[in-house]
Amino acid sequence: MKALIYKGPNAKAIEERPKPEIGAPGDAIVRMLKTTICGTDLHILKGDVASCQPGRILGHEGVGVIDSVGAAVTAFHKDDHVLISCVTACAKCEYCRRGMYSHCLTGGWILGNSIDGTQAEYVRIPHADSSLYLIPSGADEEALVMLSDILPTGFECGVLNGKITPGATVAIVGAGPIGLATLLTAQFYSPAQIIMIDLDNNRLAVAKRFGATDTINSGDGHAKEALMRLTNNRGVDRVPVSLHLEQLWDRNISITTRLVDTVSMPVLLKSLSTGKIDASQLITHHFKFAQMLEAYDTFAHAAETKSLKVIIEAD
Amino acid sequence: MKALIYKGPNAKAIEERPKPEIGAPGDAIVRMLKTTICGTDLHILKGDVASCQPGRILGHEGVGVIDSVGAAVTAFHKDDHVLISCVTACAKCEYCRRGMYSHCLTGGWILGNSIDGTQAEYVRIPHADSSLYLIPSGADEEALVMLSDILPTGFECGVLNGKITPGATVAIVGAGPIGLATLLTAQFYSPAQIIMIDLDNNRLAVAKRFGATDTINSGDGHAKEALMRLTNNRGVDRVPVSLHLEQLWDRNISITTRLVDTVSMPVLLKSLSTGKIDASQLITHHFKFAQMLEAYDTFAHAAETKSLKVIIEAD
């Protein structure tokens, strides 16, 4: 099969690889229908991610069709359409039981990282029963690609960790795909004000269309002043570029970090299916699998191409 | 001054009463601009509320203008426009500190109950600093009357106690003013499905307009079956008419009770001021103070008059 291979820092290629096989009773083999590229893939290509070694098939997002399953898989059958979570979860270890799938002792973010990923014709998914989600017939499968990573990341790391509440004033620094996913899902909790901060006026315009109440272009170095003006000098829960804990110690604040766990998948699936959120808005470009390298170029030059998320479909 | 007086079961009258005076350093005297009638006022008139004795001026909702304040009042001054909370809170006792203003040791729901209320030209508000809310200039004061009681009641007792979350399936039994206030504020949390149950098709039509995803007229005795159909046999968090705890003991459910505390006032004020909610939709009729008895008649016969909330304005 064809696959997009990480060849070491700043090198990638489409190469022929053997089709993956069931290795453990919990595995499933999925034929890919649609995948996409993540900012993390660009980091890997820069050589920033030590856990991802040259030779690896990249990609941790997408939807596909079940090709075969191992003996212990009970939730999926051949020909089921499935959404792939970027985080693989055994569901049984102590971390999975606490909802921290990203720290799963035999899973976590491994796809397109420590095992081969989704930018290929087929992918092997370990712990399939708890790492795939059945796509109901009639669903918008392209929009669902946004649920593999970007929407749960914005929702879990931004909205849930940020404890957004009705009436709150929220600032989001960065209007890229993750920031916009946070913007979309923050509205689940009806904050009074959502202020979006970015250097790119195009992305700020997109943010306005996605529901931001205010935007700030921080290019002039006066983002803080603009923020205080917009909030009657009350300020917001925000993420300064540099953290001065010696000034923050008495402010009753929380700084949280988190890798997406995709525990919010059931909530997001239900919200998408009832029209509470339109994930397809995040998709700006379409490519065929054979055009994968062009897709990477488009995504890597977002300022010029105005790309947010790109969809790569099976040929 | 003129005031609406409870004269004992099934009897009320507009009578002349002395204008109230400052009695404690924390008191304020408020000249009423707009008030309304609550279902609770109808209960009092039926003789159902033992704490409210004949001779009492009724009413616990409304907006007005500060006429005078006691020596310890620091937050309000003469001529300030204020929203009156139905719950009086000292802010200092152990219950107020836990956010349970309704159990305030020297307050709680006393207006139009154990002390004279707001259906009069003037009203005395104890603990004014923590029982009144400043109305910003330019606000829709009529819509704010809905914040005295009905919106915090729906929000606190229904939405917050009910822990409504994104993706949830919610049923609200009763589409009267409280049920509709619950419907409006439940949408702060983006539930996937809100099913409204009532006997009155007019109110169910209003509920649809207010954002209900589904409605059930329970008049045919098959509300439960309709509910299960609408939820793919999953059911919802609901309030059956009769509670069979012997059947419910193993269902992981919570039954909560609560008197409105109006602790949510700041959140609701901010949500109104930023247009997240349109409280004026709840108002169906307008009267002058001199028409108070007519207002009571209209409100008491809601099925025929299609009334939800009525506004009574100063003459």
Added chain:
Amino acid sequence: MKALIYKGPNAKAIEERPKPEIGAPGDAIVRMLKTTICGTDLHILKGDVASCQPGRILGHEGVGVIDSVGAAVTAFHKDDHVLISCVTACAKCEYCRRGMYSHCLTGGWILGNSIDGTQAEYVRIPHADSSLYLIPSGADEEALVMLSDILPTGFECGVLNGKITPGATVAIVGAGPIGLATLLTAQFYSPAQIIMIDLDNNRLAVAKRFGATDTINSGDGHAKEALMRLTNNRGVDRVPVSLHLEQLWDRNISITTRLVDTVSMPVLLKSLSTGKIDASQLITHHFKFAQMLEAYDTFAHAAETKSLKVIIEAD
């Protein structure tokens, strides 16, 4: 093998049965070392539990040794000593992911109910990876039998649902094994006062020894007055025998129901292993498996035998 069989209302017998076999890849066969009898077993024997049909091997508690495992079991191996949870959990269905193992779509409380249980020489445990817990060498295995059901039931249904906090005043109605397990685990949260209410002075004396600050024998019909005296007329969060919701509607209370989920098992195991709780205190009598019928008699007549929990060991 020998097993205790439910023979229909008021009838039980020890009979010879075939040793259970692996039926699904996730199954484990466990050789029982120690088991016990639950109040629920007595209910079954009265014919109160429709889901449990005659012919069933009873019992849902105990510790044992892994005899064999299915192909998909990865956490346990032959000869591992394991604690059996009374609740079987697949860990993958939507309820298990929300921590509601008791509502697992293919599990829940099935042992000694809809499938054969632990009062036998061997038992088959479905979903073994997420329904068994490894016993570290050196642990007090007898005390761990208390973790199969009774301690998580008291902790989850009583302490966690009851949201016990430091400084709180708590009343526990009923000083049987469940009430005492609640008493022991309530102390995890350092409430200021724990008042135990029962009709049996022996059990109230045990409660005092287990950490109750006060006890009330409710036999005189004046438990409420005693409770108010003990709390300076403030009252507590308590469970009246009959619920008068018409009197409780404005009290800011929560009534919760729940079947034990055993999600608290990791916390309880850690608490036991570090000596934060002494579960062995709950054990009052010991029997051999051949004495099972005598064990049932002793447990069923708790007032006379002063039994709390009985241990039944392999012969």
Added chain:
Amino acid sequence: MKALIYKGPNAKAIEERPKPEIGAPGDAIVRMLKTTICGTDLHILKGDVASCQPGRILGHEGVGVIDSVGAAVTAFHKDDHVLISCVTACAKCEYCRRGMYSHCLTGGWILGNSIDGTQAEYVRIPHADSSLYLIPSGADEEALVMLSDILPTGFECGVLNGKITPGATVAIVGAGPIGLATLLTAQFYSPAQIIMIDLDNNRLAVAKRFGATDTINSGDGHAKEALMRLTNNRGVDRVPVSLHLEQLWDRNISITTRLVDTVSMPVLLKSLSTGKIDASQLITHHFKFAQMLEAYDTFAHAAETKSLKVIIEAD
């Protein structure tokens, strides 16, 4: 009256000052019985606290007797014995209503900072109704001095912000008075393991006596390794000396900051009164008011004097 005056960086003196007077209706004048010195007082004396200007009477802790009250004070009367909170709270502003007394718009930490403090014969307490706590007769008033600041600081900033739970593994860096107060109150939630880290073996020995399960002297630079050994390489929720957010971003951690709000005062008072905590353990030295300078010396040289908290009593 005599008072301890901050005379600018590294300078202090006992001087004669006029007895304070009621300035606002909510004020109370308190005759001091016992006070103490806080690490913060030492910071002020180093010139580190810009808000505290030379000429200020220091001190924000202590117990005393009501000398007189303003017209709006209802909770206290002459001769009542009271505990003084280090944080002054109006109870009515938006921050106080959210339990953030430290951010009170007209209060917060002002005593011995922006207004005169408690290291004097008398002190004026603004917002007395919500900034003082009645001491029940028979209470250990000396132990209660620990509740003015140190116990709520350890409890709120350490234990509540740290979300200590049963079964948790906790590390506390620093075994000074605040760290020890955290240690004492962490035990309210029955964590499985509390590891105390300090450079001073005397303080680590005290920590062991106060309930630490393990201690680490970090003087050898290998605290991290020791911590990992003690936790089977699982680690704990801990506070590294330097925060490397670039390494922490995917760890599901929260870093919280907070000034003590003293909202936990009712819980701590109840816990003390029921013997759940022995605050007097923190007191190591006693002085008379005339010996204040000696008390400062003792407290400032804790390593040699082995002082934790010192009590300064009225002469």
